[in-house]
Amino acid sequence: MRFLDEEGFGRLMALLAARGYVVIGPTVRDGAIVLDRIDGAKDLPRGIREAQGPGAYRLEATGDHQLFAWSHGPDSAKRFLFPPREVLSTATRLEGELRVDPAPLPEVRYAFVGLRSCDLHAIEVQDRVFAIADPAYRKRREESFYVGVNCGHPGGTCFCDSMGTGPRCAAGFDLALTELGGGFTVEPGTARGEELLSELGSREATGAEAAAAAAVTDGARERMGRRLETDDLPGLLYRNREHPRWDQVASRCLTCTNCTMVCPTCFCNDVVDGISLDGTEATRTREWASCFSEEFSHMAPGDVRKSARSRYRQWLTHKFASWIDQFGTSGCVGCGRCITWCPVGIDVTEEIAAIRVTDGEVAVAEEVVA
Amino acid sequence: MSLDVSASAVSEAEILAGVAPRVATVRRVVQEAYETYTYWLTLDDPVVRRAYRFEPGQINMFGVVGVGEIPISVSSDPARPMRLAHTIRATGRVTNVIKGLRPGDRVTLRGPFGRPWPVSAARGGNLLVVAGGLGLAPARPAIYRAIRDRGAFRRVIVLVGARGPEHMLFRHELDAWAQWLRFRGIETHLTVDIADDTWPYGEGVVTTLFPRASIDPRVTTVFTCGPEIMMRFAVRDLLGLGVPARRIWLSIERNMHCGVKLCGHCQLGPYFVCADGPIFRYDEIGELMGVAEL
Amino acid sequence: MSPKPRVAVFKMASCDGCQLQLLDAEDALLELAGAIEIANFAEASSRLEEGPYDVTLVEGSISTPEQVEQIKEIRAVSRFLMTIGACATSGGIQALRNGRDLAEVVRQVYPTPEYVRSLERSTPVAEHVKVDLELTGCPVDRGQLLGAIAWLLQGSVPRPPTTPVCIECKRRGYVCVVVARGEPCLGPVTRTGCGALCPAFARGCYGCFGPSQPPNTEALARRFLELGMSPVQVAEKFRFITGYAPAFRETAERLEREEASAT
Ligand SMILES: Cc1cc2nc3c(=O)[nH]c(=O)nc-3n(C[C@H](O)[C@H](O)[C@H](O)COP(=O)(O)OP(=O)(O)OC[C@H]3O[C@@H](n4cnc5c(N)ncnc54)[C@H](O)[C@@H]3O)c2cc1C
Ligand code: SF4
Ligand code: SF4
Ligand code: SF4
Ligand code: SF4
Ligand code: FES
Numbered sequence: 001m002r003f004l005d006e007e008g009f010g011r012l013m014a015l016l017a018a019r020g021y022v023v024i025g026p027t028v029r030d031g032a033i034v035l036d037r038i039d040g041a042k043d044l045p046r047g048i049r050e051a052q053g054p055g056a057y058r059l060e061a062t063g064d065h066q067l068f069a070w071s072h073g074p075d076s077a078k079r080f081l082f083p084p085r086e087v088l089s090t091a092t093r094l095e096g097e098l099r100v101d102p103a104p105l106p107e108v109r110y111a112f113v114g115l116r117s118c119d120l121h122a123i124e125v126q127d128r129v130f131a132i133a134d135p136a137y138r139k140r141r142e143e144s145f146y147v148g149v150n151c152g153h154p155g156g157t158c159f160c161d162s163m164g165t166g167p168r169c170a171a172g173f174d175l176a177l178t179e180l181g182g183g184f185t186v187e188p189g190t191a192r193g194e195e196l197l198s199e200l201g202s203r204e205a206t207g208a209e210a211a212a213a214a215a216v217t218d219g220a221r222e223r224m225g226r227r228l229e230t231d232d233l234p235g236l237l238y239r240n241r242e243h244p245r246w247d248q249v250a251s252r253c254l255t256c257t258n259c260t261m262v263c264p265t266c267f268c269n270d271v272v273d274g275i276s277l278d279g280t281e282a283t284r285t286r287e288w289a290s291c292f293s294e295e296f297s298h299m300a301p302g303d304v305r306k307s308a309r310s311r312y313r314q315w316l317t318h319k320f321a322s323w324i325d326q327f328g329t330s331g332c333v334g335c336g337r338c339i340t341w342c343p344v345g346i347d348v349t350e351e352i353a354a355i356r357v358t359d360g361e362v363a364v365a366e367e368v369v370a
Numbered sequence: 371m372s373l374d375v376s377a378s379a380v381s382e383a384e385i386l387a388g389v390a391p392r393v394a395t396v397r398r399v400v401q402e403a404y405e406t407y408t409y410w411l412t413l414d415d416p417v418v419r420r421a422y423r424f425e426p427g428q429i430n431m432f433g434v435v436g437v438g439e440i441p442i443s444v445s446s447d448p449a450r451p452m453r454l455a456h457t458i459r460a461t462g463r464v465t466n467v468i469k470g471l472r473p474g475d476r477v478t479l480r481g482p483f484g485r486p487w488p489v490s491a492a493r494g495g496n497l498l499v500v501a502g503g504l505g506l507a508p509a510r511p512a513i514y515r516a517i518r519d520r521g522a523f524r525r526v527i528v529l530v531g532a533r534g535p536e537h538m539l540f541r542h543e544l545d546a547w548a549q550w551l552r553f554r555g556i557e558t559h560l561t562v563d564i565a566d567d568t569w570p571y572g573e574g575v576v577t578t579l580f581p582r583a584s585i586d587p588r589v590t591t592v593f594t595c596g597p598e599i600m601m602r603f604a605v606r607d608l609l610g611l612g613v614p615a616r617r618i619w620l621s622i623e624r625n626m627h628c629g630v631k632l633c634g635h636c637q638l639g640p641y642f643v644c645a646d647g648p649i650f651r652y653d654e655i656g657e658l659m660g661v662a663e664l
Numbered sequence: 665m666s667p668k669p670r671v672a673v674f675k676m677a678s679c680d681g682c683q684l685q686l687l688d689a690e691d692a693l694l695e696l697a698g699a700i701e702i703a704n705f706a707e708a709s710s711r712l713e714e715g716p717y718d719v720t721l722v723e724g725s726i727s728t729p730e731q732v733e734q735i736k737e738i739r740a741v742s743r744f745l746m747t748i749g750a751c752a753t754s755g756g757i758q759a760l761r762n763g764r765d766l767a768e769v770v771r772q773v774y775p776t777p778e779y780v781r782s783l784e785r786s787t788p789v790a791e792h793v794k795v796d797l798e799l800t801g802c803p804v805d806r807g808q809l810l811g812a813i814a815w816l817l818q819g820s821v822p823r824p825p826t827t828p829v830c831i832e833c834k835r836r837g838y839v840c841v842v843v844a845r846g847e848p849c850l851g852p853v854t855r856t857g858c859g860a861l862c863p864a865f866a867r868g869c870y871g872c873f874g875p876s877q878p879p880n881t882e883a884l885a886r887r888f889l890e891l892g893m894s895p896v897q898v899a900e901k902f903r904f905i906t907g908y909a910p911a912f913r914e915t916a917e918r919l920e921r922e923e924a925s926a927t
Contacts, residue, residue, distance in 0.1 A: 030839040030866050055887075057844045075837065084835035089391065091435045091478075098393050098435060098476035133389055133630040241661050254880045256852035257827060261834030268634030271627045275436025277695045277814045282436030288835050289634070293827040294877040296635060298625050300461040301597075308880065310663035318637070325640035343830075343842040343852055344887050437820050467820045 001210050002202035005183040009067070010041045011200055012147070012175075013113070019196075021111035021145055024080055026073070031059060035075035038113070045070060052336075053156045053225075055345025068114060068179045071155030074341050076119050076264035077112055081140050082126060084288045088271065091282040106136050111145040115173070117166035118158075118335040120148050122264035124172055128327040129267045145192070148173035152216040156225035157336030159349060163230065165333040167220040178213035185213040226336060228349045229356060233330075234321035236355065241313065242362045245355050250308035252344055257290035259338035259346075260315060265323075265331050268296070291315055316351060389630065391433055391478035392418050394454070396471050402539045403532075406459040406504065408445060409471060412452065413479065423451050425486030426511035427593075427621060427649045431629045432456055433478035434471075438464040441626040441644070443508035444482065448515055454479075457507040457539060483629040484648050487512040487619060489519075492591035496525040498583065500604045502576050502596025503532050506539045508621050508648075509595045513556075520555055527583045528558045531576030531600070535562055535569045559583060576600060577607045587612035593649075595621040602659070605652055615653035622647050622655065639664055669718035669817065672704035674738055676724030676731050677758055677786060681803035682749035683723055692810050699817055715741025719816055725751040727758055727786040739793040744816065747789045748809060750802035750905050754874050757802075758786035759908030786908070797821060802872035802905045805857050826877040828852050829869050833860035841868050848888045848901055853879035853911070874906040881915035895923040 004012070016023050017039075025038040028045050038044065044067045049060050052071070062069060091100045115123075123141070130137035151160075151167035160166030169176040174193030177184040185205045188194035205213070260266040270289040275282045289296060291314045297304035305311045323331030332348070339347045398410040413419040424430075424444050433439035446455035460469040471477065489497070489512050497516050501509045516526045528547065532538040538560065547558040548571070559579045561572035572579060576596070590613055594604050601620050608618055624643040627633035636643035639658045641650070658664055673683060683705075686693065696702075703713040720742035726732055739745055750756050789795055799808055808824060815822040829851035833840070838860055841847045849868030851860070855876040862869045875881075881902065888898045899919040902912040 031844040032839040034837065034839065055843055056846070057840075074834070074839065079837065084837070093435060093476070096474060096476070098478075100391050100393060100435070100478060102390055129632050133628075133632055135389070241664075251880075252883050254828070254830075254852040254883055255877065256830040258830050258834060258840070258852075261831060267632065269627070269632070270635075271439065271633065273433075273436050273438050274811055275814050275818060277692065277699045277810065277817065279436065279699075279814070279817060284439075288831070290827070290831060291634065291637075293825075293831070295823070295826055296625070299623060300465075304624070305663050307663060308878075314637070314664075322637070322640040326642065341840060341843055343840065343849070344883055434818075437815065437818055463820050463823060467818055470819050 001205040001213070002186045002197060003183055003205040003209050004177070004186050004200060004202045006065075008200055008202060009177075009184060012196075013038075013040050015196060015199060016111040016113070016145060016147075019111075021109050023111045023113055024077075025113035026068075026070075028059065032057060033059070033070055033073035035073075035077070035079060035112075041067065044068075044114070049153070051156065052340040053345070054339050054347050055342055057340050066179055068149045068177075069153050071151070071153050071158060072116055072119065072335065072337070074262045074337060076262075076335070076337070077115060077123055078126065078264050078266075080110055080112075081123065081144070082130060082137055082267065086136070086286050088284045088286050090284070093280050093282070103136070105139050108140070109143045109145075110140065111147065113147045114149045115146060116149060116151045116160075116335075117169040118151075118160040118163075118333040119264055120146065120169055120172035121165040121333045122335065125265040125327070125329055125331065125333065126267055128329065145196075146173045146175075146189075148176040148189075150176060150178040150213065150217050151220050152179065154220045154224050155336055155340065157339040157347070158224055158334065159226040159228050159336060160334040161221050161224045162226075162228040163330060163332055163334035166217075168217040178216050180209060180212050180216070185209055226339070226347075226349045228334070228352060230330075233352070234324055236352070236359060237317045237321040239360065240355050240362075241317075243355050243358070244361055245351065245358070246309040246313050249312050249346060249351055252346055253292075253308050253312050254344060255292045255294075255308050255311055256343060257292040258341050258343060259348075260290040260292060261288060262337040262341045263319070264335060264337070265319075265333060266290070270296075291318070316348060319348070320352065389480070391431075391439075391480050394477055394479050396473055396475045396477065398473060399471065402457055402541070403459075404536045405461075405469070406457060406539065407469065408455050408457045409468070409477075410446075411454045411456065411477070411479070413454070414476075419452055422454070424448055424454075424482035424511075426489060426515050427487035427508055428482035428484045429508075429629070429644075429648065430456065430479045430481035431483070431626070432458070432468070433480070434464055434467050435476070435478060437467050439478070439480070439627075440464045441483075441623075441629065441648075443621075443648075445507040445510050446514075448511050449518055457504070459504050480629060483644055485646060485650075487593050487649050489515045490522075491617075492516075493519075493522040495523065495589035495591060496527065496586060497523050498527045498529070498585060498590050498592045500529045500576060500592060500594040500596075500608075501531070502600040502604075503537055504539065505594075505596030505600070505621070506530055509593060510540065512593055517551070517554075517556060524589065526556050527585075528556065529561075529576055529579040529583060530558070531561045531563070531579070531596070533563050535566055538562065557583065575603065577603050580607055580611065585611055585613065587614075590617065592618045593620075594618065598623075598659070605656070615656060616651055618652040619649055620652060620655075621649050668699070668701045670703040670713075670716075671700045671719045671721070671813075672715070672717040672738075672742070673702075673706075673721045674704070674723070674734075675706070676722065676735065676752065676789070677727040678724030678749065678751040678756065680723070682752075682801075682809075685803050685806040685809055689806050689810060692806075696810070696813070700813070717742050719744045719746065719813070722747045722752050722789055723749050725755045725758055725786045726789060726792055732792060735789060735792050744796045745789075745793070746797040746799065746812070747795050748799045748804045750800060750872055750874065751786075752789045753798045753800045754906045755786045755788050755908035757905055788908075799824060800855065800872075800874040800906070801857050805859070808857055824855070824857060826855050828876040828879070829854045829856045829858070829860050829863070829873070832856045832858075833863045836860055836864065838863040839866070841866060842887070842891075846891050848891060848893065848898075850884070850901060850904075852876075853881050853884050854906075870904050871902070871907075871912065872905050874909050875911040879911050881911055882918075885915050885919060895919040895926070899923075
């Protein structure tokens with residue numbers, strides 16, 4: 001473990017930029033800490049903390065000098081690795097001939113600074129969806145550099161400890177930092193990270209510094225805003241497909257899609273075609289979509305998930321149950337974003353707990369052969 | 371950074387082959403039934419055309435440039451993949467534009483995708499195809515394969531139902547099967563819900579043909595495809611006759627945007643219909659089919 | 665559709681804002697002129713030709729007896745009738761008068777009320793004739809309008825999305841005003857189409873594009889009450905540009921009754 005002084009962090013940012021990376025990090029915009037392009041440590045939310053709970057998020061000044069004394073805002077690396085809107089191909093039609101050109105592969109190389117352990121996990125969850133069949137995702141993903149930050153400030157809606165995805169960065173980073181008063185301990189996670197670290201002018205961390213770094217995440221574990229009992233979640237949700245709680249939550253849910261948009265693992269997308277007025281040029285675009293849209297499940301005979309109840313059930317069951325069947329991991333990393341950014345503050349941990357205490361209240365519907 | 375994608379069941383090459391749209395030309399358009407046409411297509415690129423193979427029951431994403439892309443089963447003979455056909459009913463946004471396609475028009479195809487009818491699973495026993503309406507289109511390639519490989523099965527039985535004679539697909543071909551292929555051991559029985567004077571076959575829903583087919587539950591493998599309500603009735607009766615759930619296969623539809631397990635639209639419980647289906651074994655999805663709005 | 669479809673644009677009771685979306689689209693207008701024959705567009709040219717028209721765009725709500733007759737005539741000569749904008753699709757801001765004493769409203773608004781002849785209610789075109797496609801918005805979104813025309817030229821009827829504004833708000837990375845500021849926003853119950861214009865300026869959505877997929881207006885109203893608004897203030901939120909759309913109207917009426925019975 002190495003130790004990097006406060007100025008060392010600035011050197012890290014400069015070095016990443018010098019190596020041609022577009023540095024993406026936390027910065028304050030419109031009352032929240034968002035992820036955006038940053039030009040140095042000056043753009044980071046220094047001395048700022050956030051308070052979050054179901055449906056509520058506020059920034060506060062702490063008066064100290066910490067750069068990472070907050071928990072994440074609405075954005076995650078998903079916004080950059082799987083952009084909200086992306087052209088897939090263009091086509092030209094002239095005199096009966098048709099030419100289809102796939103969009104060129106992206107050239108940009110990102111360096112993500114300040115990702116928490118939950119978000120590093122979320123990237124690996126999305127890899128299982130996109131890495132094979134989406135060459136653009138794969139290129140962006142492979143060429144990016146990841147600087148993780150061990151979490152000392154879990155948000156009021158966080159439960160990574162329950163999901164086994166934090167607060168300490170375990171994998172998926174090139175460098176992982178722990179912010180201590182007056183500097184950072186740094187651990188390389190890859191050869192690439194090690195090489196970069198060797199140019200930063202760090203020194204070996206003392207035993208006391210290493211212990212302080214461990215205490216940061218141990219403390220965070222104690223202060224998790226939420227907990228979730230994860231025992232046999234697939235079984236619980238599968239056998240409660242007809243539970244009355246779905247109706248109850250549907251009366252509160254706006255089906256507004258916010259939870260799926262901010263979720264760092266949700267991957268659903270629409271492919272939308274557009275054409276010029278003269279019919280010669282067409283563009284195929286992919287954009288973020290959500291199972292909370294009624295039209296998401298459209299079929300000519302009718303939409304499959306018409307009720308809010310069925311759409312909420314799809315979301316919760318997918319995240320915590322069927323994802324495991326599909327991809328071998330949970331679809332939830334416990335980041336709590338869906339709770340904070342739900343305009344009416346619906347809380348997945350509370351919904352699951354409510355089903356658990358009344359497990360089996362209405363049995364799974366018998367197979368209906370009409 | 372190397373990516374861990376070990377959870378994927380499909381090979382990388384297979385998936386990548388389906389990602390890029392390929393241009394195809396409409397060669398011939400044939401009306402099959404009310405608002406339903408078969409489009410015979412050839413892929414423009416000769417290399418792609420020669421390499422293209424599909425299995426019975428698989429789909430292509432059929433694209434009309436600038437309008438949209440939809441999942442459509444291949445309806446032609448898998449032994450002749452260079453002559454590719456899709457049989458499409460006009461029902462909405464994209465299919466109404468498809469209805470206007472004429473020979474020489476260009477479209478795009480991506481695919482083939484999905485899990486096929488397991489024709490070889492029926493070898494040594496009886497193959498029973500139960501199709502309703504447009505459901506005959508995805509089933510036809512399986513029937514072709516069975517006809518070509520007739521010796522491998524004890525019996526091959528094709529039961530087809532439609533709302534009325536004008537909704538019966540591939541009418542000339544079915545007439546020919548009913549009259550001539552029975553001498554080669556293909557038993558074809560047809561029925562419509564409401565017949566008219568010209569209709570020489572049965573009247574009633576497709577399950578009314580079951581007694582005539584004298585199904586032997588011990589050796590029969592069933593492929594069924596059609597409206598979900600029809601498949602439910604068919605499955606109920608087949609289970610009643612003693613056909614085990616694991617020998618009943620059906621084709622499921624869901625909205626699809628990608629075909630390669632990354633858009634999320636086609637989910638049915640734990641399955642992606644585009645990759646784990648569209649052909650499922652009844653014991654895999656029977657319970658899920660019973661859940662409303664899943 | 666044959667080579668050059670004949671397109672007409674008509675205006676009922678409205679502000680011209682929607683037509684302007686076409687007129688201001690300079691590049692597109694040229695392209696459009698190449699693709700269609702503009703047979704009747706009073707705002708754009710002096711050429712007024714008789715029907716029939718292949719595509720007719722109608723802006724504005726029906727609020728005079730003459731308009732009731734006119735829209736029927738227009739329908740009779742139009743193969744495809746598309747209404748554009750909040751006025752044409754939900755009665756518009758004029759529909760605020762619906763349910764109030766018209767004479768009173770007229771007296772308040774016009775200096776010489778005796779010249780104003782108006783119907784009791786301002787209503788959407790679809791209450792009078794069959795409409796083939798509705799594009800909502802105040803004004804309509806230019807991209808959506810031109811996109812719809814382009815699709816029609818391809819022989820396809822588009823289906824404008826019904827998902828709430830929030831989806832676009834998040835795609836664009838705007839910070840939610842409800843969560844981060846505790847301010848009301850109609851985004852969760854309004855259909856997307858505007859590009860989340862108001863949240864882009866850290867303001868709540870006014871609902872210009874009308875109700876989204878069956879919207880849960882009741883749950884959102886409860887949230888607004890929690891934020892400290894009174895029932896009537898919440899009702900006013902819903903009674904804005906598309907306030908006459910049933911989903912918004914019903915919740916507004918219920919809130920007003922609630923406040924009335926509380927006092
Ligand atoms: C596995 C599979 C095989 C199919 N095989 C055939 C076939 O051989 N012949 C045929 O005529 N039809 C087939 N369909 C149905 C066909 O895909 C729909 O009729 C078509 O998508 C309707 O598109 P639209 O734009 O005209 O209709 P709209 O109602 O305007 O639909 C808009 C969009 O919703 C989606 N959608 C609508 N209906 C369906 C549907 N039934 N299934 C999936 N997505 C849908 C599509 O994305 C479509 O573009 C198949 C569907 C599936 C899933
Ligand atoms: S489901 Fe909620 S808590 Fe879990 S990863 Fe998604 S946004 Fe975070
Ligand atoms: S929860 Fe919904 S939006 Fe998210 S990945 Fe699952 S189906 Fe898609
Ligand atoms: S749970 Fe909340 S964020 Fe998600 S769709 Fe419902 S109201 Fe919106
Ligand atoms: S600001 Fe409004 S539109 Fe945007 S997410 Fe929040 S509620 Fe939805
Ligand atoms: S069609 Fe996209 S996931 Fe199956």
